[in-house]
Amino acid sequence: MAQKDGYHHGDLRAALLREGHALLAERGSDAFSLNELARRVGVSTAAPYRHFPDRDHLIDAIADDGYVIFGDALIAAVAGASDEGAAVCGILLAYLDFAVEHAAYFSVMFRDRGERPNEVGAGTFMTFADAIVAAQASGHLDPSADPRALGRALWAGVHGAAVLEASGGFVKLGLDVPHEQLVEEIVGLYLRSPAVAVR
């Protein structure tokens, strides 16, 4: 909280990530400024370069923090489900909840990373892929379906709904609806679809 006098608070890296997230929430990822962040944390504009190679890597690190929270939410959804079908539905619900509750993280998690790898994000998706396979094994999802095709369909539907709700797309189109109802529609769509068939 209160910074040390001449030299600085023991962990500049953590401070940059914490305040960086706050700045992201205020300004959006386009207007996110590294110099402003440095001023805010109380260091010179060159200081962040001791901890991150450039602006993109710093934003990636913030996104990784988001993926950790996101991954934990998906794991918790699976753990709290009564069966394998409910686990898949729980993941869809957790996905939509995360997008609105952690909009700043979400806005930055699906940026184009170019050459930079994204291990944290890829690890998160494993939870989703595993839940699909498990639901196929238990018969809640069609066992004869290609699990990768199921992954694409489910991920696309829930991701599109999350993006459109979090970025105001539904509002813009006059399709806005309370969050709970949207969740029910999206989850319900897959619940009742024989192509995906959560039973």
Place this chain on the structure above:
Amino acid sequence: MAQKDGYHHGDLRAALLREGHALLAERGSDAFSLNELARRVGVSTAAPYRHFPDRDHLIDAIADDGYVIFGDALIAAVAGASDEGAAVCGILLAYLDFAVEHAAYFSVMFRDRGERPNEVGAGTFMTFADAIVAAQASGHLDPSADPRALGRALWAGVHGAAVLEASGGFVKLGLDVPHEQLVEEIVGLYLRSPAVAVR
């Protein structure tokens, strides 16, 4: 092509939109620079401000060009369909095609516009909404369903698939697939779902 000598090519506004789109395709929307665009077109950095109030409005204008192409593609899909059910499927297909064939436009069409209104985009969506209502009337879509709920579900699914394919999200997750197959999966999902039920 060749610019006039002292004073400039009759239509700077059109040149900015045309070269702006090319620059967008090269650099991405984050790194899109107004000064670089001005140099490229061969005018001073102040010149674009005679035609657009600021950088955001110029990008919005490029996005509007995209919406026109997008809207025409949706209309053509409806016109070329054999019945109202095929029209909805055709729109989904045209949506996915547009996202990959016009990735630069697509990347900028769903930015947060803040206070700036988006009439062109809203108009485009009407084609989609009309196709849904028509398919309900003809019995290709469930007539008892809320058309706005159908709009949300279909839009979310196809938009998510488009975003994930165009931004490399599927590739990142090891879920990449040829474009034609993805199209068939997404359209097929809705074709066979009783919740949405394209018959």
Place this chain on the structure above:
DNA sequence: ACCTGAACACCGTTCAAGT
């Protein structure tokens, strides 16, 4: 009416120097 030239505050990034 449409564009230039020059300026302003700001940005990302680098690097020699300080402790």
Place this chain on the structure above:
DNA sequence: ACCTGAACACCGTTCAAGT
């Protein structure tokens, strides 16, 4: 080992002035 101070090229934007 970690940070500062000062600099560089660049950016978005403004405005008086030119034709």
